[in-house]
Amino acid sequence: MALDANHFAVYVAMQSIILSFSTLILTASGSSFTSSMGPLLPYDLLYYSGVRAYFQEDWDKAAELLEKSIANKESMRRLRRKCHEDCFDAGTDMLAKLDSEGGSLWDLQALEWVQQRAECLRFCVGRSVSPAGLLPVSIDIDYEFSTRNPYNFLQVIYYKLEKLQKAASAAHTFFVANPSHLEMRNNIEKYRRMKGVAEAAFQDREQHKEMHWALYDSALLSEASSDWQLAARKWRESVNETLRQTEDCRVHCQMSPQSLPEDRGVDGVDGVFEKAAVLSLSLLSCQQSCVTQVATRPGRISAQEDFLPTQLEHQHIAQFKADDLAGAIQTLRSLLLFYPSDTDSLGNLQFYYETLGEDKESQDKDKQPAQEIANYVNRSLQEKKLLYFGKENLGSDFIDPDLWTPEDVIPESLRESWRAEKEKLNKKVKEEEKEEEMDDSGFYAGGPVPQVGVTITMDDVAMNGTNRVVLDGVITSKECDTLLQLATAAASAGDGYRGRRSPHTPHEKFEGLTVLKAAKLAQDGMVNQSDARLLHELGERVRTLLDSYFRSPPGLFFSFTHLVCRTAITGDQEGRLDLSHPVHVDNCLLEPETGHCWREAPAFTHRDLSAVLYLNDNFDGGDLFFTTRDAKTVKARVRPGCGRLVGFSSGPVNPHGVTAVTAGRRCALALWFTKEKLHRDVEREEAEALWAADGQGVAKATEDGEAKGTSGRSGRSQTPKEKSRGRGRVTGGKDEL
Numbered sequence: 001m002a003l004d005a006n007h008f009a010v011y012v013a014m015q016s017i018i019l020s021f022s023t024l025i026l027t028a029s030g031s032s033f034t035s036s037m038g039p040l041l042p043y044d045l046l047y048y049s050g051v052r053a054y055f056q057e058d059w060d061k062a063a064e065l066l067e068k069s070i071a072n073k074e075s076m077r078r079l080r081r082k083c084h085e086d087c088f089d090a091g092t093d094m095l096a097k098l099d100s101e102g103g104s105l106w107d108l109q110a111l112e113w114v115q116q117r118a119e120c121l122r123f124c125v126g127r128s129v130s131p132a133g134l135l136p137v138s139i140d141i142d143y144e145f146s147t148r149n150p151y152n153f154l155q156v157i158y159y160k161l162e163k164l165q166k167a168a169s170a171a172h173t174f175f176v177a178n179p180s181h182l183e184m185r186n187n188i189e190k191y192r193r194m195k196g197v198a199e200a201a202f203q204d205r206e207q208h209k210e211m212h213w214a215l216y217d218s219a220l221l222s223e224a225s226s227d228w229q230l231a232a233r234k235w236r237e238s239v240n241e242t243l244r245q246t247e248d249c250r251v252h253c254q255m256s257p258q259s260l261p262e263d264r265g266v267d268g269v270d271g272v273f274e275k276a277a278v279l280s281l282s283l284l285s286c287q288q289s290c291v292t293q294v295a296t297r298p299g300r301i302s303a304q305e306d307f308l309p310t311q312l313e314h315q316h317i318a319q320f321k322a323d324d325l326a327g328a329i330q331t332l333r334s335l336l337l338f339y340p341s342d343t344d345s346l347g348n349l350q351f352y353y354e355t356l357g358e359d360k361e362s363q364d365k366d367k368q369p370a371q372e373i374a375n376y377v378n379r380s381l382q383e384k385k386l387l388y389f390g391k392e393n394l395g396s397d398f399i400d401p402d403l404w405t406p407e408d409v410i411p412e413s414l415r416e417s418w419r420a421e422k423e424k425l426n427k428k429v430k431e432e433e434k435e436e437e438m439d440d441s442g443f444y445a446g447g448p449v450p451q452v453g454v455t456i457t458m459d460d461v462a463m464n465g466t467n468r469v470v471l472d473g474v475i476t477s478k479e480c481d482t483l484l485q486l487a488t489a490a491a492s493a494g495d496g497y498r499g500r501r502s503p504h505t506p507h508e509k510f511e512g513l514t515v516l517k518a519a520k521l522a523q524d525g526m527v528n529q530s531d532a533r534l535l536h537e538l539g540e541r542v543r544t545l546l547d548s549y550f551r552s553p554p555g556l557f558f559s560f561t562h563l564v565c566r567t568a569i570t571g572d573q574e575g576r577l578d579l580s581h582p583v584h585v586d587n588c589l590l591e592p593e594t595g596h597c598w599r600e601a602p603a604f605t606h607r608d609l610s611a612v613l614y615l616n617d618n619f620d621g622g623d624l625f626f627t628t629r630d631a632k633t634v635k636a637r638v639r640p641g642c643g644r645l646v647g648f649s650s651g652p653v654n655p656h657g658v659t660a661v662t663a664g665r666r667c668a669l670a671l672w673f674t675k676e677k678l679h680r681d682v683e684r685e686e687a688e689a690l691w692a693a694d695g696q697g698v699a700k701a702t703e704d705g706e707a708k709g710t711s712g713r714s715g716r717s718q719t720p721k722e723k724s725r726g727r728g729r730v731t732g733g734k735d736e737l
């Protein structure tokens with residue numbers, strides 16, 4: 001059976017570790033793995049054993065062991081949390097004596113407190129966990145779990161066991177944390193097309209650990225639909241859940257084995273006090289890093305800045321709009337704990353008080369900030385003071401996760417070196433931006449347009465930017481009509497092409513049809529074969545035009561194509577302020593505040609050239625526009641119309657969005673191209689193979705980008721692909737924008 005390259009490495013590493021566990025495996029593989037009783041077995045051991053069973057293709061055993069390892073990891077976490085709570089008071093009576101005890105005994109009392117707590121925890125954890133379970137887990141295993149790799153194995157295992165619902169759920173769970181994993185994307189697409197796999201199967205099994213994100217997103221959604229009461233409630237829940245998750249993470253720092261830097265650890269030269277200081281600083285640093293951990297979405301590399309304050313900001317606005325002024329004031333005062341001198345917040349507070357008509361005294365008395373936020377901020381400030389002291393005087397390391405840390409907490413010497421660093425960084429970012437404005441994509445607008453009847457309506461100059469173009473006359477009105485009809489026919493065919501709410505706005509419906517879906521619908525007789533072929537063929541036409549106009553380097557591959565319609569939901573358009581598609585960049589995550597564009601998942605980082613071929617203009621709104629990097633100033637605007645093609649390089653020089661579609665249906669053929677063959681659209685090839693198998697050769701892209709006829713290619717299997725050695729394969733995202 002084929003092995004994934006990464007998994008092969010893991011396998012080799014594991015072999016040696018498995019040997020040292022062999023005695024335990026022998027005993028464990030008897031009754032303990034299947035029994036829910038008895039001490040908790042170490043989840044790393046279960047994981048190693050599960051992976052071994054996987055490579056032996058013992059699917060039942062592999063499933064059982066891997067599931068058990070996931071469950072045991074979770075049980076371990078819960079146990080630690082419970083022991084933390086049970087032992088919270090152990091020895092605290094000693095602390096009370098510290099103040100009153102004269103002489104030199106205070107340190108013994110402090111030590112006694114530490115000892116009593118340690119004894120309580122050791123007993124509490126030790127009675128439920130097997131001795132091996134108390135050993136530290138290797139970094140490799142931690143990494144495997146943090147990237148949700150157990151679900152990568154489980155996906156294959158359940159597929160082999162023909163438990164497709166479970167396989168789909170494992171695939172989805174893995175994909176949430178690995179959104180750029182190309183194979184899994186393909187597999188998910190295939191599960192979706194399989195009979196007997198319900199939509200409900202695509203469940204994130206780890207979602208309970210990331211509940212705050214679900215709440216955060218639903219709060220945003222309520223906001224977008226102006227349901228302020230619900231939004232205020234959701235924001236409150238999201239804040240509470242964020243605090244809870246942070247607490248959970250902090251407990252984990254206390255309860256899991258702490259490793260010290262090599263030179264400062266057990267064998268270091270430090271005396272007892274220095275060692276104690278290093279240990280406590282490493283604990284505090286771990287606890288502070290929970291802010292970053294909780295603010296990082298699964299699958300993302302960077303944390304969302306100012307996560308908690310941002311939520312409070314949203315919450316108070318939602319409360320105000322829901323007429324809960326008292327609540328808004330309390331939340332705003334909580335927010336002010338982070339940024340006490342923020343003029344906007346102070347202005348808002350004043351406004352709220354005036355609206356309530358209260359005097360200052362009753363204001364201060366009644367509406368104190370939420371206690372849990374006050375505790376959070378106080379504790380964090382104390383920790384930061386200690387950590388900065390350690391950084392300045394004890395050589396320890398600390399990366400402050402917060403933007404709100406007041407200047408006076410940071411030692412002057414550090415501030416100075418930071419200022420210098422920041423200046424250097426700013427200079428670098430500016431230089432990078434300049435370079436990016438110049439667009440290093442390898443495209444150079446201004447080449448010939450090799451099709452009779454096509455005109456250049458707007459070029460870089462007319463569009464105030466770099467590598468942008470509007471061409472007219474690319475397709476005929478008959479071709480527009482055919483594709484519009486295809487969209488309608490596919491929509492009414494139902495399965496695989498159901499209109500759903502737009503991912504960007506609740507006021508519009510959104511439908512997307514890929515070439516492969518169209519080919520399959522045609523095969524099933526749901527749409528015209530020739531219409532489906534036209535969808536494919538027009539893509540080729542667009543590629544030829546843009547390849548030439550942008551003088552692209554040899555080899556421009558299709559990355560994703562879909563026929564997409566956005567329809568205004570009637571009766572739900574009043575006072576719309578949102579966009580049909582917010583300002584974005586196609587191949588990176590735009591951060592308008594800094595102007596930086598992060599080339600990381602979930603952006604489609606491999607896209608190099610974007611194209612939108614419009615099919616109609618009988619709708620209101622729906623203009624495409626290009627902006628500056630801060631997403632504030634519109635630099636160019638394009639009104640869609642039949643046969644109009646917009647092309648632009650997909651990088652940071654081209655931030656763009658679409659204004660709200662407030663009446664009618666706006667349809668376009670959206671395409672993205674990539675210079676990397678690895679990222680070409682294999683679904684497109686699958687469609688071509690389908691036609692070829694039916695004896696209908698199609699014009700197909702060859703590797704160097706030329707078109708030629710093909711026939712007789714064999715179709716690819718419709719099963720999820722097993723992990724394969726080497727290169728990944730990609731299709732564009734499903735129903736993506």
Ligand SMILES: O=C(O)CCC(=O)C(=O)O
Nearest residue numbers: 581612624658668670737
């Ligand atoms: O439909 C359009 O005009 C642009 C859509 C777009 O920007 C996108 O799908 O990324």
Ligand SMILES: [Fe+3]
Nearest residue numbers: 585586656737
């Ligand atoms: Fe776009």
